[in-house]
Amino acid sequence: MVRAPHDPQASDRVTLPPDAGLYVELALDVAEQDRLRAVAPGPVWFAEPDSASADDARVLAESHIALGNPGADRVARAPQLRWMQLASVGIDRYVGLDWPALEGRLTVTNLGGLFADPVAETCLAGILALYRGVDVLAGLRAGESWSKLDVRPGLRLLGGANVLILGKGSIALRLAELLAPFGCSVAHFARSDGHLRTRQELDARLPEFDIVVGLLPDTADTADLFDRRRVDRLRPGAVFVNAGRGTLADETALVAALASGRLGGAVLDVTREEPLPAGHPLWSCPNVILTQHTAGGSREETERILDLFADNCRRLADGEPLRNVVRWSQGY
Known part of the structure; x- marks a missing residue:
């Protein structure tokens, strides 16, 4: 590791x-x-x-x-x-x-x-679950519904995906290692030694990435980094992952982008409010995997x-x- x-x-x-x-x-x-x-x-x-x-x-x-x-x-x-x-x-x-x-x-x-190994593995598991329809298939099993012809055409391959990891700490480096065998192209956003170092570079290149993974601590610099404007700059069909801190993203903007189908999914280990309250839109939002802050376990x-x-x-x-x-x- x-x-x-x-x-x-x-x-x-x-x-x-x-x-x-x-x-x-x-x-x-x-x-x-x-x-x-x-x-x-x-x-x-x-x-x-x-x-x-x-x-x-x-x-x-x-x-x-x-x-x-x-x-x-x-x-x-x-x-x-x-x-x-x-x-x-x-x-x-x-x-x-x-x-x-x-x-x-x-x-x-x-x-x-x-927690580098378990959090990185959770991120990878969530991404694969969305790409391979595991979340949808689990729900179909619960309802005893055989929908092969509906599910199969929408399945995606992780191989060759462009991935942006926000951060370059131990979890970020471990996730990059796990993605390497899939042939993913991985870039890091980090102030000192990232491929992207400034917010201007982040804004310019965000639409390039199929997957964006947040692994940042909660600081004044990272809070609300993914506001509505940056959520809207994610490419259509992109998957957003957050296993850092719940303050990173505007959840209202994220829910809107997911509900409209513009984004391809989200894997969220952290949320702004924990436990997530009953009735929160993330419970019912499509293409969302909530791992309930268990990633380090x-x-x-x-x-x-x-x-x-x-x-x-x-x-x-x-x-x-x-x-x-x-x-x-x-x-x-």
């Missing part, structure tokens, strides 16, 4: 007391809890995800290490906290904190490229999170830079 390069900085190294306490806010079984006790430098406290317990808040405030995604307000009121390993790639929950003040004492690491998800945490614990003990340190000035 291709991984984005690591850029060590002084903040990647964290100094802790030898008996530093660990606060864990994850759903874990007994064996997983025992594994954490074996790698933690000091006592370990386990809390349920999104805990509202006053006892949990007190322990977090007294801990030096946190694993999971505790509430932002609780993190801000945890003066002893020195390192927080998120159980996510996204950092949206914590963006509003005073990082110019906090960053001097608190280092945050996220999951980096841990796998049976090995928790094990892989603990693997990363254990490796960072070893790095911490050996004085090495931690992996996947969040750069708050960059927004990811």
Whole structure:
């Protein structure tokens, strides 16, 4: 798997007391809890995800290490906290904190490229499902309707498709690898090293692409990047995929383009509102596959999170830079 390069900085190294306490806010079984006790430098406290317990808040405030995604307000009121390993790639929950003040004492690491394989595979699966009519056929099966002659003429081949991937992180690079055997032509939109680097280049070349895949973080630069004007610039029959952040696209414009038949489909792992409320047009919009923010999931998800945490614990003990340190000035 291709991984984005690591850029060590002084903040990647964290100094802790030898008996530093660990606060864990994850759903874990007994064996997983025992594994954490074996790698933690000091006592370990386990809390349920999104805990509202006053006892949990007190322990977090007294801990030096946190694993999971505790509430932002609780993190801000945890003066002893020195390192927080998120159980996510996204950092949206914590963006509003005073990082110019906090960053001097608190280092945050996220999951980096841990979800590259599952998210890339979900994107590919969704694209293939639309191209090969799997979504339509699944619905026909549910209704016991044999419609071979209606479905077959509309099936498409992925081979040779022109694909634009928004972003060039670990997921984007992995998806490009998965598309290569299909003979797809892949371009990246990325400010520093993309084939397209500016919004002007994006606007000029958007109509060239059969598939556009959003894999961007939620920043001021990426929010509403695909407004109505850019949705309208997608070529007729194009497939739009978003497995980055729900703020990327104007969903009203996307629904209109799909309902009219101008776009060939959408694969959406993320939406602006999650869970998607009952009655939302995306539930009934044609040619839409909703994967409900499951793209990063796998049976090995928790094990892989603990693997990363254990490796960072070893790095911490050996004085090495931690992996996947969040750069708050960059927004990811």
